[in-house]
Amino acid sequence: MTVTPKSIIEDIKKKNPNINRVIFTGCGASMADLYPGYYFVAHESKKMLSVIMQANEFNYDTPKDVGENTIVITASLGGTTPESIAATKHARELGAHVVTLSHDESSPIVKEAEYQLIHGFEKDYANKTAKMTLALNLAIEIVNQFEGYEYYDEAQTAFNGLFDLINHEANMVTPAAEEFAEKYKDDKTIYVLGSGATAGAAYSTASFLFMEMQWITAPTIHSGEFFHGPFELALKDTPYLLFVNDGPTRHLDARALEFMQRFDAKITVIDAKDHNLASIASNNVIDYFNPMLITGVMRVYAEKLSEARKHPLTQRRYMWKLENY
Template identity: 80%
Template sequence: MTTTPKSIIADIKRKQPKINRVIFTGCGASMSDLYPAYYFVAQESKHLLSAIKQANEFNYAAPKNIGADTIVITASLGGTTPESIAATKYARELGAHVITLSHDPNSPIVKEAEYSLIHGFEEDYAHKTEKMKMALELAVEIVNQFESYEFYDEAQNAFDGIFALINEEAAMSEPAAIEFADRYQNEDKIYVLGSGATTGVAYSTASFLFMEMQWISAPTINSGEFFHGPFELAVKDAPYLLFMNDGQTRHLDARALEFLQRFETKNTVIDAKDHNLASVASKNVIDYFNPILLTGVMRIYAVKLSEKRQHPLTKRRYMWKLENY
């Protein structure tokens, strides 16, 4: 079985020398984990069309002209998400080359895919980002092998160093995470901001770590869009979490932070620059590694918040409890 991003894309290229589009599809956190890879192709490719679709939307409203010149990348942590399994199967029926990412090599989604990559999760904070990292590796290989990517070697250096950095920075972040938990434990909503490749991290933090796992309402706001409506709610002590990138969209995040501070909101910043992302990622590729680092560090904040609220991250009201929904 083909088991590395590089060899998978090489095998697809052998079968199909020209690819016109790359589609990423999944549900929930898995869809968010695909976002940096989608963002990379959209930013760096000169010829490829790229889209990210919610899996059930793909099932009912797939883009037209999907076929042998299309790569579809799907993902499901446990590999049992019905909508993502259906999307994987449907993409193959349409003639696309289908790669899936899962934690379970024997899962239903893996059985439906042409290619699969199996990622870790439980080992440490870094491995909780491995699905995201593998998806980005696939995206880099697609652009490099079908077009040539100028900064390929710099990206590989960043891939080599990112896991050790995440575990180091997560460990060092425990005091800040405890302070965050103390400050936000009684909040019933938290506004979450992010930009660029980290837009998906803001969404996943809000929708899954806060809304799903803590039952805290959490609107997601793109840092650039903050000034086009949402900033009206930035008043004294209003609760915000801002993910700040090191890279091209940092100005958007910094502008939002300045406004939050100006009006004395209760704000917490998780800044990739503070967490030394530039020590492993060059300025040419750093934008795409922000979400991997920030996701890994955010995990300890979520753990400390759940402990302070005495609400385990595994607690659910509906998920895994209702058969029909």
């Protein structure tokens, strides 16, 4: 039988119908990929507590009530991140139901988990978002199976069209991505903004595509928090990258954009509405599908920036080179 998010949650429910907590935990980009799932449970569930935690924080400062009534979802792309492996093992030792997401079915993290979902990555731009998509899919199954989700069928329709849409839109943005690359290639700092379910994608873009892979200083700012301190740095030619959602938090992103424009900042916008997210997702579920579409499109921008800077996305100073850190 094919293992799916639906079948995994069905099996957990058979074992324990009293699940009341969902913890998403990982490191780096994998933790960020879990954010849409966390955001969905936090916003849609009326019964479950949902948190997202850095894996080593989970290991060293574990919430007190983790146990048989808890689902823990962990993730690691290659499956070898030591902190995430430890978190997976620790959660199982505490009696939680543990699901892990990884690209490598033979990896250490997969061996430690009770349930495993193996995803693609290299094939195309859509598959770069597979881990994030699975996390959201698990979250929707959890809420639907344990308490009911009114818009479940609409979410499945969006899932069915998502990967084709991502690949189509990613293949259309090369000119815009090349313009972005030329415009920002010499910047030492780029501020990255996003809101709603896309806040994790903004963090991932800043911390990994820019800081890790390009050595560009990249503070992440929640679009709603822009006006509570960070807007003081909005000056002529200040470099910003803004992710604009199609959905409930769009107002937060648009308000930040309008302010930046008043002071002639250097702005690049990736807007899910421009990339036709509404063609696959209804108004009832659209917010949760923004981060996957934006992430897939952003990957093209990152590739073109790396080419313009003559700095490959695989280049590192420390990662995979130092043993003791």
